[in-house]
Amino acid sequence: MKILTICPSLRKDSLNRKLLKLASTMSSVNGAKVEHVELKDFEMPLYSQDIEEKAIPANALALKQKMDEAEAIIISSPEYNFSVPGVLKNAVDWVSRTKPQPFRGKQILLMSASPSMVGGNRGLWSLRVSLEALGAHVYPDMFSLSLAHEAFNEKDELKDQKLNKDLEKLVSSFIVYVK
Numbered sequence: 001m002k003i004l005t006i007c008p009s010l011r012k013d014s015l016n017r018k019l020l021k022l023a024s025t026m027s028s029v030n031g032a033k034v035e036h037v038e039l040k041d042f043e044m045p046l047y048s049q050d051i052e053e054k055a056i057p058a059n060a061l062a063l064k065q066k067m068d069e070a071e072a073i074i075i076s077s078p079e080y081n082f083s084v085p086g087v088l089k090n091a092v093d094w095v096s097r098t099k100p101q102p103f104r105g106k107q108i109l110l111m112s113a114s115p116s117m118v119g120g121n122r123g124l125w126s127l128r129v130s131l132e133a134l135g136a137h138v139y140p141d142m143f144s145l146s147l148a149h150e151a152f153n154e155k156d157e158l159k160d161q162k163l164n165k166d167l168e169k170l171v172s173s174f175i176v177y178v179k
């Protein structure tokens with residue numbers, strides 16, 4: 001099984017990227033082949049129907065291609081102002097205009113990391129609404145890492161063993177669900 005991991009954060013020291021790397025390793029342990037992409041490598045103009053009428057940007061088509069090649073997707077997204085970061089929403093909007101629309105029927109696991117106590121969970125609820133509207137099968141359970149700026153050790157592992165076990169359990173049950 002192939003899983004695509006998507007990091008929407010453009011930040012060099014992104015906490016979400018660290019969390020995603022853990023989920024990626026756990027997916028490999030469960031037998032999945034993982035491909036990782038950074039949204040910063042798929043820069044797109046702000047969505048405009050005028051641009052779309054000329055041509056869908058090459059990077060939107062390239063991202064769609066990556067999605068098509070995977071059975072499942074894991075996204076770990078920052079929460080911006082209680083919602084989805086503009087960069088990610090813009091990418092979803094562009095990709096949603098490609099045909100066949102690649103979110104339809106795609107299995108997706110959502111995660112977030114934030115220095116706050118809520119761990120960015122509210123942003124995931126906004127993201128879930130758009131993805132489900134596009135026909136994605138968003139896994140019911142999500143993982144939000146609170147106080148994420150203090151959560152990792154120097155090897156970028158979770159300091160809290162129970163949280164690590166929770167994440168392992170989530171990733172393995174997601175893979176069983178995708179199968």
Ligand SMILES: Cc1cc2nc3c(=O)[nH]c(=O)nc-3n(C[C@H](O)[C@H](O)[C@H](O)COP(=O)(O)O)c2cc1C
Pocket residue numbers: 009010011013014015016017077078079080081082083113114115116118119120
């Ligand atoms: C514009 C902006 C809005 C933010 N809004 C929230 C928020 O609503 N909730 C939250 O928990 N953190 C918020 N943050 C803080 C981010 O969670 C924090 O910067 C986090 O490290 C971003 O994820 P990253 O490390 O993967 O880039 C916001 C940060 C920015 C720049």
